[in-house]
């Protein structure tokens with residue numbers, strides 16, 4: 001790879017690359033950030049598209065409520081709470097000797113029903129969209145119907161003629177697999193080597209076929225794609241390029257807006273909103289950020305977080321090479337405990353579409369993820385999976401930055417004092433107790449040693 005040669009020759013015009021190669025926690029604020037009104041045009045989707053996705057999820061609420069009784073409390077809407085993190089914020093600010101400014105919250109997607117991670121947004125949405133297309137074409141439902149009739153043997157026999165395939169490091173497979181199997185589809189999940197055993201077991205228990213690979217995520221995706229190409233009745237969920245996945249995630253933003261409103265939180269130029277999103281291939285954080293930019297415009301600041309061993313989106317956007325570069329090309333191994341974030345090559349679609357809308361990117365070590373996992377549990381009593389903690393240090397990175405980012409955006413002391421910081425807690429509630437206990441004891445050792 002040419003970039004490798006450039007580094008070896010010491011003539012690299014991208015100084016941050018050396019930091020990434022050394023696996024140091026890195027923060028980069030995006031000099032190409034543009035006014036929302038201009039940059040939203042880079043995304044080939046509109047407000048009407050997100051409206052359409054939101055109303056499709058409402059149409060399916062009756063089915064979801066019937067098929068997944070745990071969603072009865074929310075009338076079949078798959079949504080997570082917004083929780084204050086006052087104790088954790090105070091603990092981290094004291095530790096880092098940073099004055100407490102603004103308020104820190106958790107968007108608790110770890111508590112999302114059905115699959116316990118942010119993938120319950122995009123992944124499930126894509127399956128529902130595909131099911132609706134088939135059911136309308138097959139005359140199983142009519143426009144305007146309530147879709148509770150889709151939770152029936154007749155509907156399952158209909159969907160059994162079709163299959164759905166996906167390549168996944170774990171959480172996407174869980175969402176797609178659980179929802180597909182419940183509708184009656186034949187579901188196949190192609191899983192990378194780093195996927196956890198319990199996720200494979202869980203899927204097999206739901207009747208999903210799990211195919212295992214010794215290699216990483218991209219290979220699992222490629223194999224899934226090939227299998228689907230050979231079968232006209234098979235729908236392949238393309239995590240790297242799917243507009244439907246992206247739209248499913250985008251719906252989160254308007255729901256968050258209602259929660260902020262209900263909590264009495266104002267978001268405008270004088271009261272900025274910062275949202276820190278763990279990033280794997282980019283569809284989840286990209287879709288949520290797209291939705292947020294539509295709702296809040298320049299008042300929202302979206303920042304992506306990645307493991308030091310898998311900084312694929314930072315690398316792609318920073319070099320402008322997007323999906324033409326992978327972390328392997330600069331000698332990084334893509335080995336991380338952060339499930340869902342172990343991605344070597346970013347989505348080219350998300351990187352390009354969102355490159356003027358994302359304020360910044362940073363990396364976190366696995367040790368820090370574990371340490372923060374234990375701190376979260378100790379201060380707030382909340383259990384998240386390692387990936388989900390990637391968004392937590394974001395508010396400190398913003399408050400401690402010396403790159404002129406806040407100055408450039410007019411984020412002065414008064415505005416920072418009024419700020420709302422949200423870490424997107426992307427997963428955790430499905431992790432079996434033994435695994436969570438192992439995460440916690442590892443994290444507690446790091447807390448003690450800090």
Ligand SMILES: *Cc1c(COP(=O)(O)O)cnc(C)c1O
Pocket residue numbers: 117118119171172278279280281282283284285339340341385387388426427
């Ligand atoms: C998938 C996932 C992400 C990131 O989503 P991408 O669409 O891959 O960027 C973050 N956290 C968790 C727990 C995930 O499973």
